[in-house]
Amino acid sequence: MADSILEVLSPHLDSNGPPPPSSSRTSPSLSTDATALKYMNRLTTLSLDSLKSTEPQSISHSAHSTLLSLQALSNRSHKAFIASSDHLSNLQGLIPSLSQEVKKLQNEIPKLDEEAVRFSTRYSKAGENPVLDRRRKAMQLSRNVDRISDILELPALLSTAVSSSAAASGPAAGSLSTNKYSTALDLYSHIKRLQTLYPDSPLVNDIVLQAEDAMKDMTTNLITGLRAQNIRLAAAMRTVGWLRRVAPELENPRGNGGSTSDEGAFGALFLVCRLASLVSTLEALDPLRELADQETKRRTEAPSSEQRSSNSAKTNAWSGGQQTERFLKRYIEIYREQSFAIVSLYKNIFTTEPSSDTELITASISGLKTQPPPKQAKKIDPLQTLPPTVATFPIHLVRLLTDTLRTYLPNVRDKSSRESLLTQVLYCAASLGRLGGDFSMILTELEAEDEEEGEDEESEADGELVREWEQVMRKHRALAGKLEQLTNGPSSAANATKGLLPVSS
Known part of the structure; x- marks a missing residue:
């Protein structure tokens, strides 16, 4: 029904409506317009009176509402409409330019492919490249920065x-x-x-x-x-x-493997350091040494024995050496303690060949020459290996004591004081004797050395000193023999009389 009405009204609507579209623009006809068909179906349901009275008003009202909606839409979105219109007008020029750019891109694709192939060939991991090496090192550095x-x-x-x-x-x-x-x-x-x-x-x-x-x-x-x-x-x-x-290089400083012991240069270093400690400790006695030097000066400047009786009343007469006794007593105490500690520490720290260490020490002090062990004869070293440092070190220790005794002991004129000092020296020799360094016989050579100097008065005093030393040694050995005989029997007493066993003070 609606189709038939449209066919009837179609010529009138086309003649009264807007001009038909051009051939390039196609629009659907009224017969295929869904809105028109829907409206025609609605018209068929209305009566004739409604068509004449209410329908025109409804159509007028709808047209007015649609007009107002279009005006509001134009007011709100006129900028978008203008922009769309501009873009639509430019679209005709953009489509040809896009076509040209596409053609240009198609022409550049082979070159891009060639560059990609060249880059992959140049910077491949299989080949050597300095740039890749620097990059690889930088990445490795970045990974290992914490390490x-x-x-x-x-x-x-x-x-x-x-x-x-x-x-x-x-x-x-x-x-x-x-x-x-x-x-x-x-x-x-x-x-x-x-x-x-x-x-x-x-x-x-x-x-x-x-x-x-x-x-x-x-x-x-x-x-x-x-x-x-x-x-x-x-x-x-x-x-x-x-x-x-x-410092492992000090194990064998000569570098020829000809060391007679395991000490290397450490033994000499240890002894030198401990000797420096001993000297610094003895230097603390400098105030007493100065007083003893003053007594030595007064003794050397004293008048001869012929004039001494006439000048005995003078106030500047030389005293009996009390300050020297104080100095020597303290000196010998420190020397005894430190010297024994030095040698005993050395023997405990450095391992030496059995039974050769004590023999070398004793021979060095007594001036004898000890034959080297049999296995040392097999060494190829043309200069021969040096003996252990401890073999010659006691010589310096003993010379340090004997020089002090030779200088200051003549100042002490009191016999009991001298015997007390000599007893201390004997105990010191016995202490070192436990380690093979007994020097009790060295003081007996003081008389011979002083006679060579040609000083009669000093030689006489030193000869008396040596005799006192011999008497002290005899008393010491006799006392040691009696004590050992009471405690351990005659065999130990025989050894004690030889001066081999130390006696405590």
Whole structure:
């Protein structure tokens, strides 16, 4: 029904409506317009009166509403309409330019493909390229930056450990100092291991140089520790052990493998440090030494024996040597304690060949020449290996004491005081005698040395001194024999009379 009405009304609507579209624009006809069909179906449902009265008003009202809606829409979106219109007008020129750009892109694709192939060929992982090598190294450095920072901190950690161990050294902080030195040695061993693994690395070589400077400071601290007063055996053994690890080249300084013992140069270093400690301790007696020097000066400037009786009333007459006695008594006490401690520490720290150490010490003091052990004859060294340092060290110790006695003992004129001092010297000789360094017979040579100097009065005094020394030794041996006979029997008494057993004071 609606189709039929549309066919009837179609000529009237086309003639009264807008002009038909051009051939290039196609629009649907009224017969196919869904809105028109829907409206025609609605018209068929209305009566004739409604068509004449209400329908025109409804259509007018709808047209007015639609007009108002279009006006509101135009007011709100006129900018978008204008922009759309502009773009639509430019679309005709943009489509040809887009076509040209597409053609140009098609022409450039082969060149792009060639460049991609060339880049992949040049920078492939299979070939060698400096740019890739630098990039690879930079990436590897970025991945290992934490490890490198840890390696760079090793010299600072080593220096801190060495400095803190030196600050913590002392009798009250032995364990702390031990831990710090052990940590420093472990760090240095790790650095040397890195040098072994990476010998061509400039970074590792620089770190090794800094570590060696820190270890030089540690060696200085250890040598200073060996010069400390009243050092214990455990501390001395630890210090020597650390020195062996810090300076292994001192194990065999000659580099020919001809060492007669395991001490290397450490034995001489230890004895020199302990001797320096002994000398510094004896230097503390300088105030008493100055008083003794004044008595020596007064003794040497005193008048001869013929004029002494006439000038006995003078106030500047020389006294009996009380200050010298005080000085010598304290000197001998320190010497006895320190000398025995030095040699005993040496013998406990450094392992030497059995039964040869004591013989070498005794022979060096008595002036005898000891035949070398049989196995030393097989050495190829043309200069022959040197004996242990302890074999010649007691000579210097004894000379230090004898020079002091030769200088100051004549000042003491009181016989009982001299006997007391000589008894102290005898006890000192007996202490070293336990270690094979008995020097009791050396003082008997003072008389011969003084006679060669041509001083009659001094030689006479020294001869009296030697006789007193011999008497003290006889009394000492007799007393030792009696004591040993009461305690251990006649066999021990025989040894005591030979002066081989020490007697306590």
